[in-house]
Amino acid sequence: MRDVAIVGCGMTRFGRREEDLLGLLTEASLAALDDAGRGQGPVDALLVANMGSGILNHQTGVASALTDRLSLLPAPAESIENGPASGASAIKNAFLAIASGLYDVILVAGGEKMRAVTGWEATDFVASMSHPQGEYPYGITLPALAGMFARLHMAKYGVTSEHLAMVALKNHEHGALNPFAHIQQAVSMEGILHRPEAVVNNPPIAEPLRMFDCCPVSDGAAAVLLCAAEKAAEFPRPPIRIAGFGQATDTHAVHQRQDPLDLKAVRLASQAAFKMAGLKPGDIDVAELHDAFTILEIVESEQAGFFPVGRGHRALEKGQTRLNGKLPINPSGGLKARGHPVGATGVAQIVELVWQLRGQAGERQVDGAVNGFSCNFGGFGNNVLAFVLSGE
C-alpha cells in the first residue's frame, strides 16, 4: 500500500452563497488546484462528496458535471454519499485508489447548497438520513436526537448548559479568526445564556439545546488534491501525509443501541486511525471535531481518546481545548461557526488541518502543530470516519 499525501487544498467561504452547487464545487476545486501549483493541470480522477444534490437541488451526476466544468475530461469521476460524513468517505476512497497504485493524483471536492431550501425543509432534508422505518416516520429530527442525547449525558456526567455554551463561545471565538467561516463573530456567555433577551436571541431548539448549541445551515465547498507520497515532491507545498484513517458503522436507529450514550463508531474509527498511523491521542497537536451540536464536541473529545469518558467538559472549562490550550479543538470555528454544508464538512476539516500543519492558519495558527486529527460524524453516529494527518 502506497503512502498518500495532500498537496493542495482550498475552500469557499461558507455561508449564504449566491452560487449554485456546481459553482461552489468549482470555486473550491480551482483553489485547491492553484494551491497545488497545477492550475488546471492533469488529474487522474475526481471524487465529489455530496449528500443532498437530489433532494436540495434536483440534480444527479454532479461529478461528471464538475469534471467537465474544470476541463479535466476524460478523467474518471463519481460522487460519494455518506450523510454528513460524505467528505471523509470521499477522501477515504481517494486514499485507497491512490494506495492501490492505479492513480497518482486525485481531486476530492465536497460541497452542499443547503440554502436552496429554507426553514423546516432544511431540517427535514437532514432527517432523511435517520432510520426510514424506525425514526423518520415518527418525526424525529437530528436536533431532537441530539437534545435527548445531551439530556442523558448531562444527567450522567454533570455537564451543564454553561458547558454546552462554552463550546459555542470557544468555536465562535475561533471562527472570528477564520475568513472562510460562515459566522465570524464572537459571542458571550451573558449574551446567549444569562441576559433576559437570551431567551429570544438564543431560543430553545430541542431542550436542552438552544440555537447556539446547533450549527447553522450553510452553503459551501472544500477541496483537496491527494497524491502518491512518492510523487509529492513534484508539488510546491510541503506534503501533509494521511498517516491513518478509520471508519465504523453503528445501528442506524439510535434507540437500538445498548447504551445510547456510547458513540461506539467514534471510538472504533478513532482507534483504527491511530493504529494505522502508529500514533496515540497524546501525539495530536490540533483536532477538528464534528460539533454539529455542542454536546458532540465534548463527547467526541472523549471517545477519540483525548480525555477520559465523562471528563471532556472539565478539559473544556479549563480552557485546554482553546486555541492556546493543551489540545486546541476546532481552531477553524468548527461546524458551529465555520458552518456545516454537509457534503463539504469532512473535506473542510482536512483543509483546516493541512493549513495548521503547514503553519498557514494565520491568526488561528496552533504553534508548531505537527500531527492533526479529524472526526466526521455521519447520521447520529451511525457512520463515522477519523483521520490522522502528519506534517512530519
Added chain:
Amino acid sequence: MRDVAIVGCGMTRFGRREEDLLGLLTEASLAALDDAGRGQGPVDALLVANMGSGILNHQTGVASALTDRLSLLPAPAESIENGPASGASAIKNAFLAIASGLYDVILVAGGEKMRAVTGWEATDFVASMSHPQGEYPYGITLPALAGMFARLHMAKYGVTSEHLAMVALKNHEHGALNPFAHIQQAVSMEGILHRPEAVVNNPPIAEPLRMFDCCPVSDGAAAVLLCAAEKAAEFPRPPIRIAGFGQATDTHAVHQRQDPLDLKAVRLASQAAFKMAGLKPGDIDVAELHDAFTILEIVESEQAGFFPVGRGHRALEKGQTRLNGKLPINPSGGLKARGHPVGATGVAQIVELVWQLRGQAGERQVDGAVNGFSCNFGGFGNNVLAFVLSGE
C-alpha cells in the same frame, strides 16, 4: 496492485416490486452472501450503488442502513452515485480498495426503487443527470437526447427502424429466458412495428424511438461480493477475475461535443479495460451492453471495438449478437427486457457475466464463455465504465 475476483453474486427479480429500497438491497445482498457461502459472515466493507434515493425515496445514508440491516456492523460503508453508471462506479471503488491491500472482502449492492414515482416524474428524475444549465431547463429528457442521436445515426449509417426493433426483439427473446427479468416475454417485428395496432401498442416516445426502443422503469437490486484473488480459494464458487476496467468522462452537455455521434467515453473506457486485461475485443465471448435505448446497443457494440463504426446494425441483422451468434450481446435481456433500476444496472451486468462465465446461466447460457465484457453508460455518455471479466 492485488488481483481482485468476484466470489458471490445475486439479484432480485427486476420489475414492479412491493419492497422498499432497503428491502431490495437486502434481498440482493443476502443472495450474494449465500452464493459466496458466507451467510452473514465477515465482510470488511460495503459500497452501495444508487442514483436516486434522495429524489425518489427522500432517503440518504442508505449504506449505513443496509450495513445495519445485514448485521454487518461495524463495517465501513458509503454510497456511490454516478447516474445510471453508479453500479460500475461502486464496483470500481471496491476493486481499488481491495487492490490497495487494506480490505480483503467487499460487498457491493446496487439498487433503485424507481416506481416510488410514476409517469413523467420518473422521466424527470432521470433527466436530473442532464446538464443543469445547458439541458435540463430547456426540457430535454434522456429519451429526447436518444431520439435526436438515433435520427443522426440513422441518416449517416443507413440504420432503419427495423434495425432498432431487431435489438428489442433479440433482447426480449433473451429476457424471456431470464427468471430475473422485468419483462419475460418475446415480441415480434409484426406486433411492434407493422400491424395497424402497433401505433397504439408501440407508440412514438421521441421520434424515431418508439416505446419498444426504450427500457422500462423498474425496481430492483443486484449485489456482488469481491475478494482479493489470493484469498478466493476460501470461497466455494470458481472465482471470476476482474481482469480490467476503464472509465472516461465526456462533455456534460451533449451539444458541446464536436461530433455528437461520437460516444468517445465508451471508446476510451473500453480501450482502457482491454489494455488492463491484456485482451482484445475478439477475445470476448459474451457482452452486456447498456441498451437503455435500442440505438445505444448498436453504437456501443461499435465503440467497444466489436464491430467497425457504422457496421453494428449489419452484425445485428446477421444474428451475430444473438444467443447463438458470434458474440452474444445482452443474453440477460439487457436493460430493454431485464429492466433498468438505474443504481442496480451496472451491478446486474456483472452478475449476468459471472453467471455466464461460471456456466450457470441456464437456458440463456453462452456455451463455453470464458471472457465477458460490460459497458455501463452514465448520463448521455458523459461518464462510462467498462469491465473485462475472465473465468480463466
